[in-house]
Amino acid sequence: xxxxxxxxxxxxxxxxxxLQQARADVVVIVSAQSTTTITASExxxxxxGDSNTMTPVDIANPSRARREFYTKVVGKADSQxxxxxxxxxxxxxxxxxxxxxxxxxxxxxxxxxxxxxxxxDRSFVNMTVKVILTVKSP
Amino acid sequence: MYRFPVRxxxxxxxxxxxxxxxxxxxxxxxxxVSGFGTGGFVxxxxxxxxxxxxxxxxxxxxxxxxxxxxxxxxxxxxxxxSDMFSAxxxxxxxxxxxxxxxLDVPVFFVKAELxxxxxxxxxxxxxxxxxxxxxxxxxxxxTWVRPPIEVYGQIPFDSDDGADILYRKTVGPADISxxxxxxxxxxxxxxxxxxxxxxxxxxxxxxVGPLTLRVGRSQSSFxxxxxxxxxxxTAVNAAGFTALxxxxxxxxxxxxxxxxxxxxxxxxxxxxxxxxxxxxxxxxASTDGQYLLAGYRVRKFTPYAIYARQKVTSARTDTTIxxxxxxxxxxxxxxxxxxxxxxxxxxxAAGVRWDVHESVDLKLQVDRVSPEGNGLFINVRPGFRGxxxxxxxxxxxxx
Numbered sequence: 001x002x003x004x005x006x007x008x009x010x011x012x013x014x015x016x017x018x019l020q021q022a023r024a025d026v027v028v029i030v031s032a033q034s035t036t037t038i039t040a041s042e043x044x045x046x047x048x049g050d051s052n053t054m055t056p057v058d059i060a061n062p063s064r065a066r067r068e069f070y071t072k073v074v075g076k077a078d079s080q081x082x083x084x085x086x087x088x089x090x091x092x093x094x095x096x097x098x099x100x101x102x103x104x105x106x107x108x109x110x111x112x113x114x115x116x117x118x119x120x121d122r123s124f125v126n127m128t129v130k131v132i133l134t135v136k137s138p
Numbered sequence: 139m140y141r142f143p144v145r146x147x148x149x150x151x152x153x154x155x156x157x158x159x160x161x162x163x164x165x166x167x168x169x170x171v172s173g174f175g176t177g178g179f180v181x182x183x184x185x186x187x188x189x190x191x192x193x194x195x196x197x198x199x200x201x202x203x204x205x206x207x208x209x210x211x212x213x214x215x216x217x218x219x220s221d222m223f224s225a226x227x228x229x230x231x232x233x234x235x236x237x238x239x240x241l242d243v244p245v246f247f248v249k250a251e252l253x254x255x256x257x258x259x260x261x262x263x264x265x266x267x268x269x270x271x272x273x274x275x276x277x278x279x280x281t282w283v284r285p286p287i288e289v290y291g292q293i294p295f296d297s298d299d300g301a302d303i304l305y306r307k308t309v310g311p312a313d314i315s316x317x318x319x320x321x322x323x324x325x326x327x328x329x330x331x332x333x334x335x336x337x338x339x340x341x342x343x344x345x346v347g348p349l350t351l352r353v354g355r356s357q358s359s360f361x362x363x364x365x366x367x368x369x370x371x372t373a374v375n376a377a378g379f380t381a382l383x384x385x386x387x388x389x390x391x392x393x394x395x396x397x398x399x400x401x402x403x404x405x406x407x408x409x410x411x412x413x414x415x416x417x418x419x420x421x422x423a424s425t426d427g428q429y430l431l432a433g434y435r436v437r438k439f440t441p442y443a444i445y446a447r448q449k450v451t452s453a454r455t456d457t458t459i460x461x462x463x464x465x466x467x468x469x470x471x472x473x474x475x476x477x478x479x480x481x482x483x484x485x486x487a488a489g490v491r492w493d494v495h496e497s498v499d500l501k502l503q504v505d506r507v508s509p510e511g512n513g514l515f516i517n518v519r520p521g522f523r524g525x526x527x528x529x530x531x532x533x534x535x536x537x
Binding site for chain 2: 041045050052053076077078082084086087091092
């Protein structure tokens with residue numbers, strides 16, 4: 001009995017590892033032309049509206065990439081993020097990030113603007129953009 | 139109502155909406171439409187005075203309950219005319235100087251983004267005197283039900299017609315923003331007209347990690363026209379106290395305001411506080427204000443507590459006119475005038491914010507308000523005495 005439960009745990013771990021491989025990492029991208037040296041902390045502040053060094057682009061909900069990015073890079077609850085942007089939007093000081101329907105659209109938008117920043121599943125990345133941060137899958 | 143005529147406001151608002159509805163047409167510049175609102179109910183334990191959100195409300199809540207103190211609805215449209223230029227208009231329905239709800243336009247400006255860091259706005263902006271001035275009406279962006287009246291009631295207007303320059307910059311771990319503004323404000327309500335001229339001021343904000351510090355300074359020239367005051371000062375003058383009548387003449391009275399703000403906001407802990415100093419000349423009282431809010435976020439619930447205080451630092455009585463005989467009513471009238479703005483009052487509040495859904499929150503707050511005399515209560519009837527318990531429930535949303 002003891003041995004068989006150990007085997008099952010081992011099998012489970014292998015299965016989990018395979019699953020992890022299948023789920024692509026989420027990556028943060030900028031235009032291939034961009035010369036930014038932005039840090040992870042600054043990326044978080046850009047998406048909270050606190051820093052204006054880059055122009056953030058969002059993927060419309062529901063999106064796994066968005067959930068992972070906000071949980072791991074921004075690290076704030078949805079309500080906090082929304083409350084923060086509302087402060088800027090309703091004074092006309094800044095516009096909330098554009099929401100694009102898919103990863104493909106995000107890559108296109110980011111490639112076209114050297115100030116833009118976005119996040120997508122790694123599978124969407126092509127020559128027009130470069131990866132500046134990898135958000136590891138769990 | 140602000141100077142902006144209702145009809146013109148409504149017309150421009152309708153125009154913005156019409157433009158927004160034509161968004162599908164690709165030939166038009168891109169338009170963002172967003173909005174926010176609050177539905178609120180407030181009830182107190184006294185029938186002898188009313189509790190308002192600020193001195194700009196002439197009707198408030200008493201023991202019968204009221205929905206007008208906090209309830210409002212706002213719709214905003216921004217037209218992006220080019221990469222550099224945009225135009226923003228915000229229409230808001232709320233209770234201000236009248237008993238009923240009405241539409242006004244608290245924000246209406248054209249903005250030029252000169253660089254990524256510098257922009258200039260011309261039109262009507264929020265008067266940026268307090269830390270939360272810009273979004274004081276956006277319940278969803280705040281932990282509390284409403285800004286503490288002891289501090290946010292120190293200035294009775296919240297918009298400025300003129301221009302400002304905004305600067306934002308990230309330097310290493312610090313996000314910096316600064317603003318310089320100039321303009322004027324007009325308020326007309328039953329029995330009086332207030333003009334605030336040469337409003338100018340500057341503020342700077344620095345955010346490092348969860349910590350934000352803000353400092354702001356503003357000044358203006360204040361004129362109040364009311365038949366009651368004119369009558370009183372004419373009588374004071376006629377009684378031979380010309381110097382006093384001139385000193386209290388509410389024309390071009392200087393008003394200065396200084397504000398230090400601090401906030402700390404991380405995953406769980408949220409703290410915000412401001413220390414303010416209002417200095418008025420002539421009949422205007424000078425006041426000090428302070429508040430501190432502390433809350434602790436646990437998943438979707440944020441229980442919080444607030445302490446707020448306003449203290450009058452100028453003389454509460456004027457001894458120029460002898461207090462006897464026929465002169466007594468005149469002396470009392472003068473005291474009433476110099477106490478018409480500002481009061482001694484403090485309050486403790488406890489509440490909870492519940493983030494019900496993305497973009498929607500529900501708040502419950504109970505305030506224990508201790509006024510000295512009438513404090514900042516409105517429509518006070520004989521026999522009123524504090525402290526007063528105020529219970530509030532609001533539902534805030536943004537879209």
